[in-house]
Amino acid sequence: MSDETNDMEQENQKFELNFILNSLNSEKVELNIGETLFKEGESNDYVFFILEGSIKVLKSKWVIGITYPLEFVGITSCLSETSNYTFSSKALERSIVLKIRKMDFKNLLMKNSTFCKQIIEILCARIKLTDFKTKNYIExxxxxxxxxxxxxxxxxxxxxxxxxxxxxxxxxxxxxxxxxxxxxxxxxxxxxxxxxxxxxxxxxxxxxxxxxxxxxxxx
Amino acid sequence: MKRKSIDIPSCDNCKNSKDFFCNLSEPEKQIISEKKGDNFYKKGQVIFYEGNHANGLFCLYDGKVKLTKLGKDGKEQIIRFSKDGDILGYRSLLSNEPYHATATAMEDSYICTISKEKFLTVIEDNPKLSFKVIQLLSKDLKGAEQHLIDVAQKSVKERIAESLLLLQTTFGYLADNRTINIQMSRSEIADMAGTTTESTIRTLAQLNEKNIIELNGKNIVINDMKELIKCSNSYD
Missing domain, CATH: 1.10.10.10 (Winged helix-like DNA-binding domain superfamily/Winged helix DNA-binding domain)
Known part of the structure; x- marks a missing residue:
C-alpha cells in the first residue's frame, strides 16, 4: 500500500475514532515533555487516546515502546482483571491525550461494533509489532x-x-x-x-x- | 491431515464451552457447529503454517499446541502455547492477514475447525463475543510485551526460569502436583527463552543441582517454586 493511501486511511480512522470518542464524557489533557501520564501500580481508572505528540510506555526502567496519535495507552490494564496499571507512561514531547473513564470505554465496546472493530485492529497491529520487536532482539x-x-x-x-x-x-x-x-x-x-x-x-x-x-x- | 474420525461433540455440548464460545446463544452455537470440521493431529504435525492464507479458526478440543515464528537463520522462536479450549488463528482472521505463526501439535491433539465466514459473522452479530475477542487480544498483547521485556532485559538463567514458570502456569501439573504437565525438549525450551540449546542444558543442570527443579528425561519437576520465581526475577 502506498504512503499516500496509508495517510488517507489514517486520517479517516482518526476522524471516526475522534467522532466516537468525543461522544463520551472524556477530558482533554495536555502534557509537557517528561510529564507522567500514569505510574505502574496506580489504580487503572482511565484509558488514554493520543491526539497529539508521543507517549513513552515503560515497565520498571524498560521502555516497551513509544505510542503516537491514533493509539491508546492503558488499554491492556483496563481490559484485564487487575485494578492497577502494569506499566508507566510519560510524555516524550508536548502531547495532548483524551482521558476516558474505564467504564465508559468498556460500555462503548459493548455497544458500538465499529469501535470494536477499530480496537481489534489496533490490538492486532500492536501484537504483531511486539512479536516483531522480540524477534529483533533475538536475531x-x-x-x-x-x-x-x-x-x-x-x-x-x-x-x-x-x-x-x-x-x-x-x-x-x-x-x-x-x-x-x-x-x-x-x-x-x-x-x-x-x-x-x-x-x-x-x-x-x-x-x-x-x-x-x-x-x-x-x- | 485427517488421521481418524473421533467423537467430538457439538459446540453446545463441548467440555470447553465455558471458555471462548460461552457467550454464544444456543442457536449461534448451532450455526458454528453446523459446518464445524473435526480433525486429529499427531504429535509434531503442523496445523497451519506461518504465511499461509488464513481461512479458518481452530479450536483446541483436546491437546497441546505451540505457536512458532521462523527466524532469519531458520531457527524457530516459540511465541505462545495453546491448551484445551483455546482458539488459534483468530488474529489472522480478524486482521485479514496470513497466519502469523506456525501451529504445531505438541502431543496428539483434537482440533475443531470453524470457517472464517462463520466466525466473522458470529463476531459481528454478538457484541459480548466481540468484547471477549478484545479481552483475548489484550491478554495476548500483555503476554507478548512481557516476553519482549524478558528477552531484552533478563539474563539467560532468568529467562529459562521464566519459561518454566510459564509452562507450569499454562499447562499445570500432572497428578503428582510437582511435574509440569508438558514434555519439552531442551531445544524447545531454548526456543522459548530465546537462547541456545547449550545454554539451556547448562542452566537446567544448575537448577537441578540446587534442587530447585528435578530433570526426569523430558519431564521437569518443580521442587522449589519460591526459589524458581526468585531465579526468574519476575516483576508481577
Whole structure:
C-alpha cells in the first residue's frame, strides 16, 4: 500500500475514532515533555487516546515502546482483571491525550461494533509489532536493533523526508544498549551518509531503503 | 491431515464451552457447529503454517499446541502455547492477514475447525463475543510485551526460569502436583527463552543441582517454586 493511501486511511480512522470518542464524557489533557501520564501500580481508572505528540510506555526502567496519535495507552490494564496499571507512561514531547473513564470505554465496546472493530485492529497491529520487536532482539546485531528503532520511530515531514526527534538516551532505553554505544553507532551511520544529525539532535534518514536492507541482513 | 474420525461433540455440548464460545446463544452455537470440521493431529504435525492464507479458526478440543515464528537463520522462536479450549488463528482472521505463526501439535491433539465466514459473522452479530475477542487480544498483547521485556532485559538463567514458570502456569501439573504437565525438549525450551540449546542444558543442570527443579528425561519437576520465581526475577 502506498504512503499516500496509508495517510488517507489514517486520517479517516482518526476522524471516526475522534467522532466516537468525543461522544463520551472524556477530558482533554495536555502534557509537557517528561510529564507522567500514569505510574505502574496506580489504580487503572482511565484509558488514554493520543491526539497529539508521543507517549513513552515503560515497565520498571524498560521502555516497551513509544505510542503516537491514533493509539491508546492503558488499554491492556483496563481490559484485564487487575485494578492497577502494569506499566508507566510519560510524555516524550508536548502531547495532548483524551482521558476516558474505564467504564465508559468498556460500555462503548459493548455497544458500538465499529469501535470494536477499530480496537481489534489496533490490538492486532500492536501484537504483531511486539512479536516483531522480540524477534529483533533475538536475531539482530546491536546496529540492526538501533536501525530498527530509528525506522520504527521515524515520521515524514512536509517535504516527504523521514526524521526522528528521539535522542540517544531514548534509543538506549528502547534497545537496551548503552548511550555510549548508541552515540558511536549513530556517528558511524552519519559517516556512511545513511543519516544526518542536525545541531538540535534531529536525525534525518537519508537512505531509508538502504537502512531497511541492512536490517534484513542475516547476523 | 485427517488421521481418524473421533467423537467430538457439538459446540453446545463441548467440555470447553465455558471458555471462548460461552457467550454464544444456543442457536449461534448451532450455526458454528453446523459446518464445524473435526480433525486429529499427531504429535509434531503442523496445523497451519506461518504465511499461509488464513481461512479458518481452530479450536483446541483436546491437546497441546505451540505457536512458532521462523527466524532469519531458520531457527524457530516459540511465541505462545495453546491448551484445551483455546482458539488459534483468530488474529489472522480478524486482521485479514496470513497466519502469523506456525501451529504445531505438541502431543496428539483434537482440533475443531470453524470457517472464517462463520466466525466473522458470529463476531459481528454478538457484541459480548466481540468484547471477549478484545479481552483475548489484550491478554495476548500483555503476554507478548512481557516476553519482549524478558528477552531484552533478563539474563539467560532468568529467562529459562521464566519459561518454566510459564509452562507450569499454562499447562499445570500432572497428578503428582510437582511435574509440569508438558514434555519439552531442551531445544524447545531454548526456543522459548530465546537462547541456545547449550545454554539451556547448562542452566537446567544448575537448577537441578540446587534442587530447585528435578530433570526426569523430558519431564521437569518443580521442587522449589519460591526459589524458581526468585531465579526468574519476575516483576508481577
Amino acid at each position: 539482530n546485531t546491536s546496529k540492526q536493533r538501533l536501525l530498527f528503532e530509528i525506522l520504527l520511530n521515524s515520521k515524514k515531514d512536509l517535504e516527504g523526508q523521514y526524521f526522528t526527534n528521539l535522542l540517544p538516551e531514548d534509543f538506549s532505553e528502547l534497545t537496551g544498549l548503552s548511550i555510549r554505544n548508541i552515540k558511536k553507532q549513530l556517528n558511524e551511520l552519519q559517516i556512511k551518509n545513511l543519516i544526518e544529525i542536525n545541531t538540535a539532535g534531529v536525525i534525518t534518514l537519508l537512505e531509508k531503503e538502504k537502512m531497511e536492507s541492512i536490517l534484513r541482513e542475516k547476523r
